[in-house]
Amino acid sequence: MNRVDGKVAIVTGGGSGIGRASSRLLSEAGAEVVVTDIDGDAADETVAEIADAGGSAVAIQHDVTSEAAWETVIAATLENFGSFHVLVNNAGVGGGAQLFEDTPFEMWRQVMSVNLDGVFLGTQQAVKVMRQAGGSIVNISSIMGMVGGANAAYNASKGGVRLLTKSVAVYCGSNGLPIRVNSIHPGYIWTPMIEKIASYIPGGTEQDVRDLLTPRHPIGRLGEPIDVAKGVLFLASDDSSFMTGSELVIDGGYTAV
Template sequence: MNRVAGKTILITGAANGLGRETAKLLAAEGATVWLTDIDDGGGREVVAEIAAAGGKAEYLHHDVSSPEAWDEVFATIKGRTSKLDILVNNAGGGTYNDIETVTFAEWRRIMSINLDATFLGTQLAIKWMKTTGGGSIVNVSSVAAFSGAPNLAAYCAAKAGIHMLSKSAAVYSGQKGYQIRVNSIHPGLVDTKAGREMAMLATGASEEQAIEAFTALHPIGRIGKPIDIANGILYLASDESSFVTGTHLIIDGGFTAV
């Protein structure tokens, strides 16, 4: 317990799935958590759950594709606390389109909520953290950064971009002496609503059949659970990983090892 005690953390896309689990875990480990999302009902539910468990959390509505919205979120947090210790860029998503059928509007939307959002958050966090003694930035990418799924052209490109953006930002911050660590995390298929929908779209099968098919692709014999990814984020966020920057943590049950 208390692995991030006393730290202030911002987590985007925290109303559901991986973000929700991560927010609850980091709060349980002693952090004050700021959750953002466009799902206001879900976000407030997470805050209530954290408060009921004795933790500290606040929720803000946040369209991560908007630079103005990022400015507003940071201004609000700066008005309530002296520093931001950890940023988890978790918000994202995608649609199933191959390179021939994806429209430019769909391409831009996927880029905006994945790569653009990660860029905006990382840039603002570095500008603030460098003045307060440093911090940790964890950018949630995907195994799609390394595996060319045929029907995920834009999503694969966006997640690969997050991978290299994180490395570049880490080297830059290190060379500047900012004491800011930047790493990316790459989940395999995770048992969330979005994950199950993705599996069905990818296979064209029923939910049960789709999960069975994806389970067979993971040598460990199951798909991931949200807590599997949240535990990895906790490690990269905490001081336990103080010598870890510019790298990537794959949590995929062996999917990319095959």
């Protein structure tokens, strides 16, 4: 199971959902984990769960849209662990359920800022550190980075993550940098981001959300955070040593239809 033994991993948005499950699984598989989140208490909770399970992790409050905050996180990681080998750019926001015509420009900017600018900033910092010893960068995009959906800002941001990933993968490969960069494209995964959809349906319940979304997944269920975490671990580890610029689709068949 020790597929990332001795590696140091930074997971953004590690205080909830997919980020928390990924932090826990990376730890179980042997990594030292730096759990970052704009919600510092949530990051602390993840670290406490990892400690209870016998792992080693540190929490850092971190807004991925801030270049200065990224510099602090990288410096703290290097100070604590000497290097780092895995970056999971997971932090993200959904962006609401308004009609396209009613999307406020501020909301567009906010979604692009967290979901795309944040991944750019983290990836740039990681390439600077990893260029000698190498590493793996895992960017959490979405099925909404591959096919159209109702939320233009979310769609555009996740499509941007998909091609940013390929661009940096090609850059690293063609410049001899031993860094792999891949994206993951989850279908609907039951996390607080998806639970929130109930509030967009008048009188809606969580069961309504499940009933609405489950039929879009031929496998017959929604995903759980651990389903994506397993993909994160695979791309973080040397098991995926010939993969870069790839898209790992974990969607219960959503995009196969």
